[in-house]
Amino acid sequence: MFNKKRLSTAILIAFSGLAITACGGGGSLNKDSNKDSTSVVTQPPQTNEVTWVAGEFKASSTFKNQCDVPRTGNDPYNNNQPYPDTAGSTLTEKMWLRSWSDETYLWYDEITDKNPESFDTVAAYFAQLKTEQTTDSGAKKDNFHYSEPTEDFFKEAQSGVVSGYGINWSFIANTPPRVLRVAYLEDNSPAQNAGIQRGDTILTVDDVSIDTNTQAGIETLNSVLFSPAAGEAHNFKVRSNDGTEKSITITAGNIAKTPVQNVNTFVTQNNTRVGYMQFNSHISVAQEGLIDAVNKFKADQVDELVIDFRYNGGGLLALSSQLAYMVAGPANTDDFYYYQTIQNDKLPEEVPLPFINQEVDYSTFEGKQILLPDLNLSKVYVLSTSGTCSASEAFINGLKGIDVEVVLIGDTTCGKPYGFTPTHNCATTYYTIQFSGANYKGFGEYSDGLTPTPTPQFSADVKGCPIADDFDHQLGDTSEALLSTAIYHITNDSCPEVPQNVKQQPASYAPNNETGFSLEVPQSLYNTNMDLTWPSKGDIND
Template sequence: MKIKFASIAIATLLLSACGGGGGSSSTPKQNINPPPVNNGPDAPVWTEGEFLGASGFKNYCEAPRSGNGFSDVDGTSMHEKMWIRSWSNETYLWYDEIADVDPTNYEVLAYFDTQKTTDTTSSGKPKDQFHFTYDTEEWEQLSQSGVVYGYGIEWAIISPTVPRKAVVVFTEPDTEARTKNITRGSELIEIDGIDFVNTNSQSDVNAINAALFPEELNQSHTFKFRAVDGEEFTVTMSSASIETSPVLTTKVIDTPTGNVGYMQFNSFIAPAEEQLYHSFGEFKQNNVTDLVLDLRYNSGGLLYMASQLGYMIAGDNTNGSLFYRFKFNDKINSEVIPYSTTTYGFADGFQAGLTLPTLNLNRVFILTTDSTCSASEAVMNGLLGSDVEVIQIGGTTCGKPYGFTGEDNCGTTYFTIQFSGDNAMGFGDYADGFSAINSSNPFADPNALVEGCEVSDDYSKPLGDVSERLLSTALSYRNNGSCPVQPVGAPANYQRATFSNQKMIKDNRISTLLRSNIIRGM
């Protein structure tokens, strides 16, 4: 069985100077003056409307990898592009919406960007925002171990244009950022003496990008912050391999009406399975009667892990219903995911086949922002489809009812939307996200409104603090079943970047920390 991803929606944090911008156009464009490409005398020939099997082109590489475990053989860039074309035609959910353009004058990754729909949703955003590539070695490092280069800081972009504003969302344990007491809500002011807020010089922007998103180890940079209390401080940090902690915070909150579990869960990657297993075991031992699941920064990951999480929350209250029904294109047979009741052993060293602990809850409070995406939304939708009460506290989710299984070819892992999914009640159309029922979002889908309260993120308090806005609202709603009398802030109107390929990601120093904001110039 191939374990499917509901995508870690690789999102972007991009700096650009005046006149610049981030992301690719949603409409593919041919290069006006394309660089030379190695189509070669033995390269396959494109014929419009005729598709050979993708397997006939796979692993024929312009620059074959050598060593154990690789099946690469000598080929041309045209072999790689024809594989992309046939693979997209075979597996892309909307393959009949792809324009069959001649790949001859495209670079490989630029050609991949053409292999997607250009339609939009009812809100006007691209129907396909999740078409991207990753260097295979980097992807395996990130997805299997959660390792990225950096300082252990997760950022949020409050203002994407000059005057810019970026704040610390959280820091990872056992990192330099944590040891130097960089706390949530600290606002970035300067990097290496450069004015982060107001600079519009391209050279400054390039230097800031290089510091924020280091591509090598042991790069030293100096950061000036303003803390929540107004005090300014400066720290110097060196880039390191950061092993992210998917389950960052758990606690049991003692209330007069029973124990409430709180969990900040940031990513459905392989190491998370063991952390979830032990955390829910502790919740069960502490007789937790309600759960606040903080998914506000969780961009997704393994769908089968999402089914495990759903079971650990609801257990018997799922009533034997399915968790997720795949909807592929008409060339591929459908599949279903039941609620998983045992461990899969996703990460090396963690045993498969263990019975999962479950709280057997009939409701759950889920904290959200527009970075709540993919597998996180699948948890919400799956539980709603099993008639488990989901109470949403926070902003509208990102709107990704789609997924894919990454496919390596010639050292690049390609991600193209291959399926959507329905819950047990047959619902799965939430391309504009789930919204709390009191949402002010003008594009909120009436079918994707969820009980709960729309409130904005609160960077002034630590995550897990009972006075932090989202958690406080969840605890209040638990007691009285209503939202704050006055709306508690409006959710931030973040701008999502779209992008096409790994080259663009590398060239623009796009963050791999799964954020969804873009910094621009004027």
């Protein structure tokens, strides 16, 4: 077992930079009137004026916490300590973002240094502080650049609480004729209690058609579906899988996320004991649920394990490492590391992140000296979609790096071999890609995703079966397409020739409801808060 100091250091590697100490601004030098004026060298006047000079960067600490609208009072998420904000301007906030990006962004030399004052808002300036280069497939290299209110970050990071209905959406089509279906529900959420089910298709929202093409209609859909405030009640007309249409009014609330769901063990026809769990997000509150699930599987003496990552957009890299350890156990992980961080050339090389074998106090990022349970498996099945991102992909790649067999069932993953440390400034939490990562074998380039295939040929190929998501069955149902394909593979060591019970529909996923409708082109569907977060929340929180 790693000792407490070593484990704490390893975890902090993944969470480094959670706070940056602010430095005070410079003051003016005043002439001492008590001295002989003939013996005093007059200092040139100093100024605190902030100016932009292309290609010249002051330390980000020079501008840290200098806010256009400083917060007052005490921070409930930081032991009620006073907020660090001081009086500043939108320009000082932009200049902090500029220097911070130049110091930490993985591709800092691919950012075009534009005058911050030419942007109307801080958000608009931040949006372009990233690379515009593309991957080999032509996709944008950086799809994971975003921000959120700091209060929202802490609500979800510390307690898994978000505002909404408890619905996680899936776009089948984002432009008219639009198809928006329910991917899954949070346990005991307003939507679940109102009778919404996985697979339900949205027809209207507050009498606005899902196919509206007016600006006002688009704004209504985006507001009601993706950013409702707690206490707001809205009407949804939906079509269920059996064709029944129903009208349901749902009141949004503060939703406690349930990252581990549908934990079950079943026995196949050839008496193989298979464990299954749906794992939706690598957030700290998931640790207890994962431990409980592994203890159940251990008691049930499972022979095979299926982890449903299809809607898991990422989160805590350390939690991903813990899960990998619990699956593989010490026999497979001893003497290996889980993840090697790769930063820009301005930052030093980090010590690799180990397979973490003990419980973690995520309020301090220290080990509890309580050994995790393990299943000692040399193979694991993973269910995936294009919404499988970040820490979920690191789990797949990390186990492949130590020759634990991963069988991937579903669609190509989202392609996020990158991470970031959520960084707070002036009531906003920013996520910018700060590192990539590699497994024990040195592989980490899967920016176009990890692809399931019966006959892997390339490094980013993973043995498995490509198959589309199946919204006509509930998750955990052994007739559901991805899970039934995994069971078939467990029994036959091959993919079925004709996938059963599936409609081949492409889908895009918004694990944290950070997407919306567009009148022209769909917005990126990869934004997450944890996560898209590794060491966190987007992304990723990573």
